[in-house]
Amino acid sequence: MLRATKLVIEGLRDSVRRAKHFGLFRAPKNLIQAKAELQKDIHLIERALALPEPRRPFGNSPVKRVEDIIANYGDQLGKNLLSQAKTVLDNRNSWNDKGLRPKQITLPAATGVEKFLVSRSSVRAFGSDKQISDAELERVIALAVQAPSVSNTQSWSVRAYRDAQDISDILKLQNGNVGNSPIPVLLVITVDIRNFTGSNERNQMWIDGGIFLQQLLLSIHALGWASCPMNFSSTNSQANKLRELADIADYEEIVCFVSVGEEDRNIIPAPSIRKPVQDVLRIERLRN
Numbered sequence: 001m002l003r004a005t006k007l008v009i010e011g012l013r014d015s016v017r018r019a020k021h022f023g024l025f026r027a028p029k030n031l032i033q034a035k036a037e038l039q040k041d042i043h044l045i046e047r048a049l050a051l052p053e054p055r056r057p058f059g060n061s062p063v064k065r066v067e068d069i070i071a072n073y074g075d076q077l078g079k080n081l082l083s084q085a086k087t088v089l090d091n092r093n094s095w096n097d098k099g100l101r102p103k104q105i106t107l108p109a110a111t112g113v114e115k116f117l118v119s120r121s122s123v124r125a126f127g128s129d130k131q132i133s134d135a136e137l138e139r140v141i142a143l144a145v146q147a148p149s150v151s152n153t154q155s156w157s158v159r160a161y162r163d164a165q166d167i168s169d170i171l172k173l174q175n176g177n178v179g180n181s182p183i184p185v186l187l188v189i190t191v192d193i194r195n196f197t198g199s200n201e202r203n204q205m206w207i208d209g210g211i212f213l214q215q216l217l218l219s220i221h222a223l224g225w226a227s228c229p230m231n232f233s234s235t236n237s238q239a240n241k242l243r244e245l246a247d248i249a250d251y252e253e254i255v256c257f258v259s260v261g262e263e264d265r266n267i268i269p270a271p272s273i274r275k276p277v278q279d280v281l282r283i284e285r286l287r288n
Helices: 002-021 031-048 060-077 079-098 112-119 134-144 164-171 204-222 236-246
Strands: 156-161 185-192 226-231 252-261
Touching: 031 060, 031 079, 060 079, 112 204, 134 156, 134 204, 156 164, 156 204, 164 185, 164 236, 185 204, 204 226, 204 252, 236 252
Parallel strands: none
Antiparallel strands: 156 185, 185 252, 226 252
């Protein structure tokens, strides 16, 4: 009972800290949130341009938010983010005005493993000439389960769906898939939380689940197939509806969906420009 109480208390402390720092509304209250909201809307627009049949015209609401953030924060947003915003707004205008899609971006110069890593992208338009077989799915999972996990518990599970109606019913409970081409195979990744012990492992399902998800995406890419991770940032009500629909146990945490298939080479994936290394890496020491 004491361990259970401590788990609840630590969870509440997490919630209080997150409520303090999360952006609870779309209107940013500081520069960090402004950058995040700008990046989200940039991606929303570029993602729409990577769909098989984007609406035309589209994008008035996200464009208005992008313009407002730039007007309010200007150069504080940094050259990289401002450049991304300009490019995506130009691309959106080219599509709305002339029906022209964005051009393929140039990937960073790389060879071997580095080239493999930078060449993976999230694909939302799938072809219909080839279908990934059950045997190939098993090869993908055999590579994915090489991912590390806490104490080698390997708490993940993958459900694969091919039936179009099953996929449609599941995706009705997920936000962000509107306009995608028909998905050949949908994977639902879960983690069994019975593998974890005590309050100190309360977030371990997301750590192990995230590590497994990235290994899964790279495994799909390695075998020549395309994929797109589809977030399941849901309310408990949404999650419970999916549990009932897909017979997912209460002790399974739903981590993510992944669409898998053959890439439609006629549609260029969203570029999703990455942050400069200098914005990510901090080489530090605790004492002088």
